[in-house]
Amino acid sequence: MFANLRRKYDFTDVLLWLIGGILLIFILYGSIVTLTSGKYTTAQWLNFIVFGLAQGGIYALIALGYTMVYGILGMINFAHGEFFMLGTFGAFFMAEALSATGLLESNWVISILLMLAAAMIVSATVAILAERIAYRPLRRAPRLVPLITAIGVSYFLQYTARGLFGSGVEAFPNVPALAGSIAVGPIKIQNTQVAVFIATAVLLLLLWLFVSKTKVGRAIRSVAEDKDAAALMGVDVDRTIAISFAVGGIMAGAAGVMYGLVFRQVAFYMGFVPGLKAFTAAVLGGIGNLAGAVLGGLILGVIESVGPSLFLEGIGIPAPHQLKDGIAFTVLVLILIFRPTGILGERLSKRA
Amino acid sequence: MQKAKPFRLMDAVRLGLFGGIAAVLIALVGMIEAFNKREVINGVISMSQVMLMAVAFVSAFFAAAQAHKSKPGQTIPAGLIAGAIVGVLVAILALAIVPLNMREVFVNATPRLAKILMPQGMEGIAGAAVLVVGAALVGLLAAVLTYLPGLLRRSILISLVAVVLLALLKDVLLPVIPEGLGDFLYASNGLTLVGAVTSFIVVALIAYFWMRVRPSTSKRIAAMPPAQRRTMSFVVTISFLIVLFLLPAVLGSYLSEVSDLVGFYIIMALGLNVVVGFAGLLDLGYVAFFAIGAYTMAVLTTPELPLVRGYIPQLSFWVALPISVGMALLAGIFLGVPVLKTRGDYLAIITLGFGEIIRLLVLSDALKPGLGGAQGVTGVARPVLGGIVSDTPQEFYYFILISILIAWFITSRLKKSRLGRAWMAVREDEDVAAAMSINLVGYKLLAFATGAALAGLSGAFFGSKLGSMVPASFNVLVSINVLAVLIVGGMGSLPGVVVGAIVLIGLPELLREFNEFRWWVYGIVLVVMMLYRPEGLWPDATRERELLDFEDEPNVDSEDPTGLAPSATIPS
């Protein structure tokens, strides 16, 4: 009986639970102290959450691309953040042109659709080219090789953008129609945030329909599961992989437009940090799982927003928001300790 | 690996377009303009001209070489076409910049660039025509080259590259070569014409004879009796070491500085090699241990940080060094624990997170009294030997060299030991290794701790050498660069690590004056390396075989995080 228990849970499990437990107690203690101190009103807590969700929505859109590529190739595509960055530039130049013609003021719906089109085309094209030139020849290489290639692609794209578009920070033109906010109960929600929520929801729905209901979607899933078997069903594996890169690029482009609308800045280095966060979000949700990517993105956004004030401020840590990435990663570790494959991830099983 | 199709002239057009796009990109990212002022040969040819010519040359060369293989009659036209197309694209860009006002989008598309792209003093259609003809001539040259015997062709190519490198590294080489030679080779801007021609001939001759002699020499070495061979390798090693020890005297302070930096990365990469290469655990947060080593050194030896000084007396470098390594080692064990239960990419993200957490903690206002926060720590101690403070790059070179030798010794011993074999087993198949009653927990922890300790060693010297530290030096790019050094050098191979560090850390460092283009080229180099030489520059002998087989490996979906396990048995 005891031996049985020992075999099932060795000392590392115990140690892990210990670490997890200590962290949890720490977090709980901080939360209770903060909450009882009454520094923040309910409306402020709700604000934290709304802000976090809006940021999380953008992470989610980027994370979808990460997860698509990971699901199908088992590869961490480090360059995905740069696809997002280039898409934002695409949207930026389109917005500049629209602003110059005055269409941005007069017809914002068409403007935003045009910006989406520009960003999606740029991101998807770059994604397809990167796949074709840099990743496809390495299809059967050991996994670290494409990882390094992706890092190389990331450097290349980042500094290409720096060379082409300059080193400064460019400002996104204002979309007047999206200024202002709507009141929901005690809190105000910015129109741009509403736009992010709607766009994320719509795109997720479309993506879900695409993957689960269409023939191409089935092909993507079959290639993700077993490339050889898919090929034996008549699926063109290369084309299918290119399509999923394109879809990932399209999502990144959409994220670029959202980013432009909400944060109104473009710069060549802006892809790296959101890329890293989106990767984290994808793992948090269970990498390879589409719903997981969205959930992971939203959770990450909320943790980053709420966490510093909730967990740290009570314990008297100065400048807690500086540590928000640290909190995000700690929560990630916690979740992976208790659910080693992410929130919605399947149990890792050896694929036949 | 595609099925060989007969060459068509369309292929030359394609290669030409590819080269043309590359040339346009090079111009638009600003490289052409930036290099316009520098000359390869003083008064004869500028760096930017060489660059454009190189693009035309390379595309034409590939086109001609392809044609030469299957349809020798088309070699010359292939070269001409590919070269000319590159010229056409560049000419189009030069003509389009001003009328299209391309500057609205591309910051470097200035009228000045248009002028630079055109042949000197020409403009409009005439300039464009000359450009195209010139590019076609370069293509012709490349095509002619394909007719030469292989050895000669390669010597010429190598020596062309060497001459350009010589010109590029002028600032670095000039201070370390004798004055007479310097005057002979270099003019105020670029090489002298005589110097360029001479060095071209000398390098070509050396390359030619080296390549002719090498096969027979290596055969002769292989034919030697083992005892003699061992003596020889011993002699070679010893003389190599002697050269290494004499090097700083020749190198001067800047090249020693670069060597030091390369050295930090060699130590780290040797450590990471244990984690990733031997044990197969993908660690993306390796910088954490480097930071811990550096910060331990800093906090223990700085005269500042009154809070810390209240508890711990100020230590000397030599006392702090083992403590720094020990702290990193402990952190390795601590991080090892959550790592034990995760595999593959989950492991990668946890380690990455750990690296970021460490950086954020040293940066944070919360720990500022103890770690200096954003202001960092200054006044870190330098090693003192016999009453003399070592603070020049040359002196540090020796400490780092000795550290590398120690790290090398440890890791090469480990590799051959029982432990090394156990790691190999873990890497290849965790479940089988566990079934063979290999203690996974212990072995993984050991791998992590060894890697961490070496990073800590590197960090301690890094901190001491800088004398002043800010958290920004410990970002995730360091981890990524160390990993790249490892892969580009050749995973699992100790000499590979050295070569990788020289290429990826040393070269960009030498090209510091080329600013942001360094990283652009770095990215291209990484991609090209992985496409054409995924096994690394100096691969591990056994590993190379495994990696070369990957094309046909039937089972690629294994759970092995590094994918470096040898192929499973052939199914049938």
Added chain:
Amino acid sequence: MALLEIKNLHVYYGHIHALKGINLTVDEGEVVTLIGSNGAGKTTTLRAISGLLKTTEDTSVMYDGIELRQLRPHQIVEKGVIHVPEGRRVFSRMSVQENLMMGAYARKNRHQIADDLAYVLKLFPRLQERRAQHAGTLSGGEQQMLAMGRALMANPKLLLLDEPSMGLAPVLVETIFDSIEQLNKQRGITILLVEQNAQMALSIANRAYVLETGRITMSGNAQEMLHDEKVISAYLGL
């Protein structure tokens, strides 16, 4: 007339020479079996036919007048050469229904697909019961049925079967082999069968080849082979 004619098939795994010049033919309407011990190159042969492996330049794989070597795997499927891989390889995260529809991926005609679906579900009633279930939850026998059913959905002219009996209970083996015979007889599908269970394979096959370490060492009438002493001692375990 030979539907499939392989000449001089060579395959390398890196430095390992796995197939050393195989010649074999399969005539239209035949059941041909390829037997041999583990590691002899049976699966490699099938993977080479269906385009999953690179073969050497001088190899020729002619099928119905087409050189398959020049085609990519999905194009070979479109020609009607369907490969049921070793170990089933069903898509475990898709439902049974979706798996079957994957089989018809390369086809356009909806009516024919519906007809074939009905046929498959009749041939394997178990699949009908489990249509909505994830394929990963099926038993080994059911998965084999699914794999074969999926292949049938592709409307094969030539079916390449790799170890259909592997890991199945004897009763199930009987069922599977019955259905293989049925497919050949009722639908006229030509079958190239790779089996370790030589007894079973030879009993339903017209002709057989014996493969040893990458070479064909014997070939001939299946019934005769069943009684050949060398075959008996080496592969029938008697």
Added chain:
Amino acid sequence: MRMRTLLLAVFVVAALALTACAPAAQPAAPAAQPTEAAAEATTETTTDAAAVPAGACDDPLGCIEIAAGDPIKIGYALVTAGPNASLGEDSARGIEIAVDDLGGAILGHPVEIVGEDSGCSPEGGQAAATKLASDTSLVGVIGTSCSSEARVGAPILSEVGLSMLSPSNTAPDLTDPEKHVDGYFRTAHNDLVQGAVAADFVFSDLGLTKAATVHDGSLYAVGLATAFADAFQKLGGEIVSQQAVNVGDTDMRPVLTTIAAAGPEFIYYPIFTAEAGFITSQSKEVPGLENVKLMAADGSFSQDFVNAAGDAAMGMYLSSPDFSAFGDAYQDFLKKHDEKYSEAPLSAFHAHAYDAMMIFAAKIQEVAKQDGDTLVIGRKALRDAIAGTTDFKGLTGNLTCSPTGDCADPKIAVYEVTDTEAWNPNVISPMKIYPK
């Protein structure tokens, strides 16, 4: 295979070259010479006559000799890659325009600029400084961009006798009498000055007493935020919240919500364009901060920033060098800048870089001696000449160097953003509101 042969060949060539010249190089290795000379000079105060031609040079740190027709080389160590690239590039442009204004030559010798990227990190500063230090033909160095680079780089350049003039280092410790190294100067203003001006403006002029600060973990921002907080508290104000964000953060609303909970009247965030833009635009979206006054510093004093922040920037304050005090020469400079780069300056330190270059030019002219065809410049003499700078008429004012290297004419002004559409930070004298 080909790759390896190529590498081997290059390696062999390098090895041959090294072994061939090693014995010859040792005694006269030029790189080692200035270090030795400097060390000996300081310990024994004798001149190593063997290293310098007799008679021409009597400078304790040695001389730079420039033969007829050879260029006068000035190095720069500025950040030109990575996220902070615009800071260094801005300064590099200032230098280039200065060289243009000099007609490309000093005393008949063409001016050559040798630029190194210093990466805004200590190791980058160290490498760039070492590389520049190894070039014995260099007359002086302009740089570094970031203070963290200077802490490491200044001692290296100082040791070989070079003088350096930084256009953008603002950290107080660099010119702290205890930490200052010889040969280090800056035309940029010390953070202590700017922080004090900002605090004075807020407390005395606006009459606000509760302030919050935000920094981004950079040396510059932490220094300035601390200087502001210290000065503000000394005046009698209260710092209600001290927060920090990370470079690369985009969503500032959570941290702003935390600040809002502390109830400040004023937020001071001396950080860079991108993050400052986020704070500015998002502060209007956070309840409780609608009427709080905002102020950033010269790190975001650019058109980019106001563009990025959008309408939310309206009415906010920015402290920066007083461009209106710069005079007409500055307007000329801007015209040249626009002609040459067809865009507005990228950051706030182009004029400081211009002045640094001009100081070098002036001081070289002052100390250079003609020895036949050769121009001889004493290193110590040049250093002393720069230290003796008084009332130098530069773009940034009348520069006078303090004994510890602070050469700036610290005219700090506070500007109010009154028009986000046409706001150009370089032609805004009407918007300057403090000092009056």
